[in-house]
Amino acid sequence: MKSVALAAPPAGSAEATAAANRPKPPGLAGYPRKVGTFCLVELQKLSHDRTELFTRAVQPVLWMVIYGETFTRTHAIPTGHLAYLAFLAPGIVAQSGLFVAIFYGIQIIWERDAGILTKLLVTPTPRSALIVGKAFSAGVRALAQVVVVLALSAVLGVALDLNVLHLLGSFVMVMLGSAFFACLSMTVAGVVMKRDRLMGIGQLMTMPLFFASNALYPVAIMPAWLRALSRCNPLSYEVEALRDLLVGTPANLGLDFGVMALAVVAGVTAASSLVGRLAR
Amino acid sequence: MSAPLEVAVHCRGLTHRFSGKAAVLGLDLCVRRGEVFGLLGPNGAGKTTTIRLVNTLLPVQEGKVEVFGYDVSRSAMAVRRLMGYVPQMLSIEAALTGRENVMWFARLFDIPRRERKARVDQALEVMGLADAADRLAGTYSGGMVRRLELAQALVNRPELLVLDEPTVGLDPVARDGVWERVEEMRRATGMTVLLTTHYMEEADVLCDRVALMHLGQKRAEGPPSALKAQVGPAASLEDVFRHFTGGTLGQDESKGGLREVRGTRRTASRLG
Numbered sequence: 001m002k003s004v005a006l007a008a009p010p011a012g013s014a015e016a017t018a019a020a021n022r023p024k025p026p027g028l029a030g031y032p033r034k035v036g037t038f039c040l041v042e043l044q045k046l047s048h049d050r051t052e053l054f055t056r057a058v059q060p061v062l063w064m065v066i067y068g069e070t071f072t073r074t075h076a077i078p079t080g081h082l083a084y085l086a087f088l089a090p091g092i093v094a095q096s097g098l099f100v101a102i103f104y105g106i107q108i109i110w111e112r113d114a115g116i117l118t119k120l121l122v123t124p125t126p127r128s129a130l131i132v133g134k135a136f137s138a139g140v141r142a143l144a145q146v147v148v149v150l151a152l153s154a155v156l157g158v159a160l161d162l163n164v165l166h167l168l169g170s171f172v173m174v175m176l177g178s179a180f181f182a183c184l185s186m187t188v189a190g191v192v193m194k195r196d197r198l199m200g201i202g203q204l205m206t207m208p209l210f211f212a213s214n215a216l217y218p219v220a221i222m223p224a225w226l227r228a229l230s231r232c233n234p235l236s237y238e239v240e241a242l243r244d245l246l247v248g249t250p251a252n253l254g255l256d257f258g259v260m261a262l263a264v265v266a267g268v269t270a271a272s273s274l275v276g277r278l279a280r
Numbered sequence: 281m282s283a284p285l286e287v288a289v290h291c292r293g294l295t296h297r298f299s300g301k302a303a304v305l306g307l308d309l310c311v312r313r314g315e316v317f318g319l320l321g322p323n324g325a326g327k328t329t330t331i332r333l334v335n336t337l338l339p340v341q342e343g344k345v346e347v348f349g350y351d352v353s354r355s356a357m358a359v360r361r362l363m364g365y366v367p368q369m370l371s372i373e374a375a376l377t378g379r380e381n382v383m384w385f386a387r388l389f390d391i392p393r394r395e396r397k398a399r400v401d402q403a404l405e406v407m408g409l410a411d412a413a414d415r416l417a418g419t420y421s422g423g424m425v426r427r428l429e430l431a432q433a434l435v436n437r438p439e440l441l442v443l444d445e446p447t448v449g450l451d452p453v454a455r456d457g458v459w460e461r462v463e464e465m466r467r468a469t470g471m472t473v474l475l476t477t478h479y480m481e482e483a484d485v486l487c488d489r490v491a492l493m494h495l496g497q498k499r500a501e502g503p504p505s506a507l508k509a510q511v512g513p514a515a516s517l518e519d520v521f522r523h524f525t526g527g528t529l530g531q532d533e534s535k536g537g538l539r540e541v542r543g544t545r546r547t548a549s550r551l552g
């Protein structure tokens with residue numbers, strides 16, 4: 001074993017005063033770096049095991065190829081001048097992010113059970129940075145799915161808007177959407193504390209969020225009560241913005257991004273306040 | 281800051297309750313800078329709760345904890361910067377390489393970019409993992425996993441290393457490998473080590489001083505040799521424990537939560 005200084009200087013030395021010999025804490029500047037660290041770790045994990053990219057792609061492919069193609073032919077859902085497949089594609093993009101993110105609560109409980117979470121909570125990382133990091137990690141993972149869905153849409157003949165700014169905007173929206181749903185999941189994890197329970201609740205949350213949104217059909221054809229629910233559902237704002245950015249359906253982008261940003265702030269606040277419970 | 285700098289960890293009147301039931305009760309503890317201090321006792325004795333109060337994972341309900349003079353309730357971030365922690369359960373990310381695992385913590389501890397790579401390489405080398413650094417951690421043996429966790433904990437050059445049952449589930453060779461490295465690090469750097477274990481023979485050899493805990497309370501404290509001398513000429517630490525508590529380490533089967541026991545078993549099983 002090499003003799004190197006891996007720990008504190010010897011007791012009694014001039015350098016031994018506890019924190020005095022340490023680099024100055026980075027303050028606020030360190031916050032985005034820590035968030036970025038969690039996203040980087042997610043990318044590293046993905047790079048080591050790419051099978052998940054393919055297995056997770058199966059579900060959106062089924063929605064696009066089977067459901068989308070069928071309903072495009074039947075013209076059962078009125079989407080104006082837009083082909084149903086083009087209407088559906090942004091919804092499936094948002095759905096992919098939702099399905100990735102909603103199980104992040106299970107991941108954080110697994111990390112608690114494996115001792116990883118407790119170790120992370122003992123680093124000088126603010127709890128909110130840990131949550132934001134994990135939330136945007138979900139976004140990173142979701143983006144990988146989005147690329148698959150967009151490529152498939154192009155193959156199926158959907159005329160996507162390839163304007164770089166629009167694509168970037170849609171990526172930002174997917175990140176926001178995934179971050180919110182990951183926070184929602186981690187908040188529930190902080191309440192229920194157990195993987196088994198969260199799996200059930202995850203299923204219970206996912207389908208109502210998906211069906212009570214404009215992902216599969218326009219708000220105009222919904223009954224009034226469902227329309228009201230849809231307006232309270234962040235997924236609807238995500239889909240609306242994605243439709244504007246990717247296939248040119250007009251939307252109020254300011255409102256959509258504003259609602260999603262607020263939803264993320266609320267989600268981070270709720271999940272951060274509960275994450276400590278998981279380590280107790 | 282009030283405790284003198286010679287004191288690494290100072291607990292006064294520390295009490296912690298879970299749903300009204302005391303896990304730690306009126307604990308006074310003083311760990312000196314540079315020593316290896318062992319908290320000993322069976323499952324449910326309050327060792328892990330004490331560790332979690334010291335390392336800021338649990339909020340202090342009653343009493344006071346200071347780490348190098350910092351009150352853990354008021355200066356949690358400052359305390360965390362001074363500490364390296366290895367929890368009882370396996371806590372590596374198996375889907376990352378050894379190097380990525382250590383780099384992750386180097387970033388979270390705000391090690392400056394210009395020093396980061398060298399510090400990570402150094403930590404891996406000291407733990408004998410340089411050759412395996414670019415393999416996925418999921419392929420490591422049990423002893424290597426523990427050494428990787430130590431590399432993560434030491435990359436920050438901590439003043440206080442906190443080890444919660446670090447050798448549980450390890451075979452004797454791997455166990456010796458872990459302790460050899462901890463001991464050499466301690467000798468080379470003067471780092472303080474606070475550990476929990478229920479392996480009395482390990483504590484006897486490694487610790488400068490120990491505290492025997494039972495039912496959330498400290499029953500005895502001192503150097504192992506002094507405690508043994510109080511009981512008899514040929515006494516072991518287990519005899520000391522029996523003398524001060526009236527029980528044996530494995531006796532109290534009602535203690536240790538299901539999650540704790542399951543976690544320990546899972547760790548042991550994953551370590552092979």
